[in-house]
Amino acid sequence: xxxxxxxxLEALDKADPLAAFREQFQFPxxxxxxxxxSLGALPRRTLARVxxxxxxxxxxxxxxxxxGAEWITAPxxxxxxxxRLLGAEPGEVIVADxxxxxLFKAITxxxxxxxxxxxxxSETGNFPTDLYMMQGIAAFSGGRIRAEAVHEDxxxxxxxDDVAVLLLTQVHYxxxxxxxxxxxxxxxxxxxxxxxxxLSHSAGAxxxxxxxxxxxxxxxxxxxxxxxxxxxxxxxxxxxxxQAHAMPVLSGWMGHAAPFAFEDSYRAAEGIEQFLxxxxxxxxxxxxxCGVDLLAEADMAAIRAKSLQLGRVFMDLMDEHVAxxxxxxxxxxxxxxxxxxxxxxxxxxxxxxxxxxxxxxIGDFRDPDVLRFGLTxxxxxxxxxxxxxxAIRAVCETRAWDDPRWAVRAAVT
Amino acid sequence: xxxxxxxxLEALDKADPLAAFREQFQFPxxxxxxxxxSLGALPRRTLARVxxxxxxxxxxxxxxxxxGAEWITAPxxxxxxxxRLLGAEPGEVIVADxxxxxLFKAITxxxxxxxxxxxxxSETGNFPTDLYMMQGIAAFSGGRIRAEAVHEDxxxxxxxDDVAVLLLTQVHYxxxxxxxxxxxxxxxxxxxxxxxxxLSHSAGAxxxxxxxxxxxxxxxxxxxxxxxxxxxxxxxxxxxxxQAHAMPVLSGWMGHAAPFAFEDSYRAAEGIEQFLxxxxxxxxxxxxxCGVDLLAEADMAAIRAKSLQLGRVFMDLMDEHVAxxxxxxxxxxxxxxxxxxxxxxxxxxxxxxxxxxxxxxIGDFRDPDVLRFGLTxxxxxxxxxxxxxxAIRAVCETRAWDDPRWAVRAAVT
Numbered sequence: 001x002x003x004x005x006x007x008x009l010e011a012l013d014k015a016d017p018l019a020a021f022r023e024q025f026q027f028p029x030x031x032x033x034x035x036x037x038s039l040g041a042l043p044r045r046t047l048a049r050v051x052x053x054x055x056x057x058x059x060x061x062x063x064x065x066x067x068g069a070e071w072i073t074a075p076x077x078x079x080x081x082x083x084r085l086l087g088a089e090p091g092e093v094i095v096a097d098x099x100x101x102x103l104f105k106a107i108t109x110x111x112x113x114x115x116x117x118x119x120x121x122s123e124t125g126n127f128p129t130d131l132y133m134m135q136g137i138a139a140f141s142g143g144r145i146r147a148e149a150v151h152e153d154x155x156x157x158x159x160x161d162d163v164a165v166l167l168l169t170q171v172h173y174x175x176x177x178x179x180x181x182x183x184x185x186x187x188x189x190x191x192x193x194x195x196x197x198x199l200s201h202s203a204g205a206x207x208x209x210x211x212x213x214x215x216x217x218x219x220x221x222x223x224x225x226x227x228x229x230x231x232x233x234x235x236x237x238x239x240x241x242x243q244a245h246a247m248p249v250l251s252g253w254m255g256h257a258a259p260f261a262f263e264d265s266y267r268a269a270e271g272i273e274q275f276l277x278x279x280x281x282x283x284x285x286x287x288x289x290c291g292v293d294l295l296a297e298a299d300m301a302a303i304r305a306k307s308l309q310l311g312r313v314f315m316d317l318m319d320e321h322v323a324x325x326x327x328x329x330x331x332x333x334x335x336x337x338x339x340x341x342x343x344x345x346x347x348x349x350x351x352x353x354x355x356x357x358x359x360x361x362i363g364d365f366r367d368p369d370v371l372r373f374g375l376t377x378x379x380x381x382x383x384x385x386x387x388x389x390x391a392i393r394a395v396c397e398t399r400a401w402d403d404p405r406w407a408v409r410a411a412v413t
Numbered sequence: 414x415x416x417x418x419x420x421x422l423e424a425l426d427k428a429d430p431l432a433a434f435r436e437q438f439q440f441p442x443x444x445x446x447x448x449x450x451s452l453g454a455l456p457r458r459t460l461a462r463v464x465x466x467x468x469x470x471x472x473x474x475x476x477x478x479x480x481g482a483e484w485i486t487a488p489x490x491x492x493x494x495x496x497r498l499l500g501a502e503p504g505e506v507i508v509a510d511x512x513x514x515x516l517f518k519a520i521t522x523x524x525x526x527x528x529x530x531x532x533x534x535s536e537t538g539n540f541p542t543d544l545y546m547m548q549g550i551a552a553f554s555g556g557r558i559r560a561e562a563v564h565e566d567x568x569x570x571x572x573x574d575d576v577a578v579l580l581l582t583q584v585h586y587x588x589x590x591x592x593x594x595x596x597x598x599x600x601x602x603x604x605x606x607x608x609x610x611x612l613s614h615s616a617g618a619x620x621x622x623x624x625x626x627x628x629x630x631x632x633x634x635x636x637x638x639x640x641x642x643x644x645x646x647x648x649x650x651x652x653x654x655x656q657a658h659a660m661p662v663l664s665g666w667m668g669h670a671a672p673f674a675f676e677d678s679y680r681a682a683e684g685i686e687q688f689l690x691x692x693x694x695x696x697x698x699x700x701x702x703c704g705v706d707l708l709a710e711a712d713m714a715a716i717r718a719k720s721l722q723l724g725r726v727f728m729d730l731m732d733e734h735v736a737x738x739x740x741x742x743x744x745x746x747x748x749x750x751x752x753x754x755x756x757x758x759x760x761x762x763x764x765x766x767x768x769x770x771x772x773x774x775i776g777d778f779r780d781p782d783v784l785r786f787g788l789t790x791x792x793x794x795x796x797x798x799x800x801x802x803x804a805i806r807a808v809c810e811t812r813a814w815d816d817p818r819w820a821v822r823a824a825v826t
Contacts, residue, residue: 278511
């Protein structure tokens with residue numbers, strides 16, 4: 001008999017200290033949602049807050065809400081809240097723009113602190129926008145800056161005195177593998193290199209200790225484990241020690257020392273606000289704050305423990321039920337090296353995921369052959385792992401991937 | 414007897430072809446809102462659309478809404494709609510990011526088309542974020558690019574073969590003065606200079622003829638006359654002839670030719686989508702689309718005619734009622750040179766505006782002494798001009814500006 005039969009999993013759910021959080025989210029009936037690492041689910045509290053922002057703050061308060069509803073301080077207020085999730089201090093995180101735009105800010109800020117160096121280093125297979133933003137900076141620099149990506153195993157050996165910035169993602173978007181932030185940062189600093197961490201798949205999913213790791217800069221997105229909604233604003237961390245010295249290239253008016261003095265010359269704000277650029281997106285901020293507040297009510301150690309448990313259960317069940325169906329585990333099996341999603345390669349991956357969606361199990365697919373299953377501790381149950389794997393088995397046994405509707409892949413996967 | 418007594422103004426309101434639009438907006442009772450040039454009012458239809466986006470598209474559709482609710486094509490769909498307001502073609506406008514970030518994209522794209530030139534030119538007193546973004550680009554260029562701002566009257570004479578890009582605002586944020594887009598563009602092109610137009614105070618307020626003027630690039634914001642909500646996404650125009658040649662510096666994954674191929678190397682999308690960067694802010698997009706759709710139902714010639722009429726009435730009433738109270742008209746009196754707001758300088762400007770707000774008349778104040786009154790044809794009545802001016806007179810006659818509460822200016826004005 002299986003170690004993870006339904007009764008055993010239901011017992012785990014009953015003992016789950018985070019179980020009550022599931023009721024805080026809205027879900028379609030019967031859906032097993034394993035894509036919270038791409039777009040987090042909707043907290044129930046969010047609708048009322050967004051309605052208030054629209055009808056009361058905007059509709060009634062109009063322009064006076066910049067002060068009256070504290071819109072103007074939202075980027076910093078939300079940043080301080082997110083800082084607690086990242087092991088950072090108040091005044092080290094700001095909410096603004098997209099992850100991509102914040103990557104540009106963080107990388108160029110780090111470059112400004114290493115003017116005698118010329119290389120932005122990353123790993124091949126990093127999330128594309130990270131690599132692309134590096135490449136755009138290099139192209140614009142007129143030859144002064146080079147963007148270089150090496151194999152993940154070669155990164156540390158490449159750290160040399162020509163490298164200004166190392167850009168890495170803590171939890172890999174495809175494999176879920178976790179980089180050792182403290183060790184990588186230590187090695188980089190030994191070589192005089194500053195590190196920009198992409199925390200998009202970390203924040204809210206695993207404990208992040210930015211200051212414990214002596215981190216320099218970091219960015220991340222609000223719509224995954226922070227449950228901030230589609231295209232939620234992103235965030236940027238700059239260690240306090242760097243704030244007085246870095247140069248904001250995206251020097252918009254909201255990053256000015258006195259935005260409403262309307263001066264002709266840019267003077268950067270002293271603190272983390274210098275990383276603001278344009279007018280903050282208030283509707284997105286309102287939704288994001290609901291997600292962050294909800295997450296803050298949970299214990300991060302409990303989140304991590306449940307996330308790892310869900311991963312172990314899911315992998316065990318895959319071994320048990322679909323061992324002979326051609327799946328290859330892509331994610332690290334060892335707990336400390338695994339984030340909060342588990343990925344498998346399969347030659348029919350795309351079709352399998354489409355067939356799973358029809359059966360009420362939503363994960364996602366990443367080229368060329370990777371199925372990702374996001375394991376979000378706040379709203380998933382242990383029994384969901386069993387039902388998901390049984391659905392995968394049903395798809396395989398019926399060869400449901402083999403469907404003409406999926407012969408042409410959708411543009412968005 | 415006054416030309417603009419209440420009966421005459423009520424007659425104008427009765428004959429107003431745009432009068433019915435007022436009912437399409439939510440307002441606090443009795444408020445006269447003269448700040449739609451800073452934050453447009455709330456269209457009544459917006460709440461339902463935002464609710465649907467939150468509860469149905471996000472809550473129920475979750476990740477599938479990127480295709481199922483057409484989130485992924487929203488930047489282009491909204492761009493095409495805004496293009497109609499700007500005299501541009503479908504495929505020439507995209508909605509993304511903030512105006513500040515789009516300024517960065519447009520300026521650097523223009524620079525990439527003039528690699529042999531080194532100067533970004535603008536006028537002193539342009540909206541600060543325009544100047545600041547220029548300065549940030551120059552600072553990052555390591556001496557290759559220079560940002561230069563000259564007096565507004567000296568701009569055309571400064572166009573020389575070292576100037577790559579001219580950055581101007583069509584309707585000045587403080588004075589409301591309108592630049593002749595076609596003539597300035599013609600003069601710039603004669604000198605081999607590309608022009609980036611900031612349309613933040615134009616779009617939805619005056620007819621904008623980008624292609625008629627042979628414009629190169631433009632940007633603008635969604636939260637003023639487009640009524641898209643606080644911090645609404647902004648837009649960027651790139652003339653089709655430039656799209657194959659310009660280099661996107663903010664080369665995020667959404668601007669890639671195949672974002673979901675997850676390639677390591679950036680390949681720009683062929684069309685206007687190359688100016689996308691990160692994940693689009695869906696809640697803000699939903700609200701913005703409501704504002705743009707509403708505006709599209711109105712005739713732009715009627716909007717312009719009413720806007721100018723409101724301006725003439727307001728200035729006449731100011732002449733009649735507060736001539737001896739020390740106001741100096743800052744905006745051009747001549748119709749063709751005036752946008753959709755009217756500004757006055759007054760030594761007690763800050764206190765006057767605070768006192769007006771207490772009397773239910775909201776405009777805004779810009780350092781050092783300018784009161785701005787936004788005249789939004791979709792939701793203002795002609796009688797509102799009289800009530801606003803009578804409130805201004807009452808403030809002056811009672812010296813209500815002289816209040817200890819306003820001795821220290823708020824950070825946000």
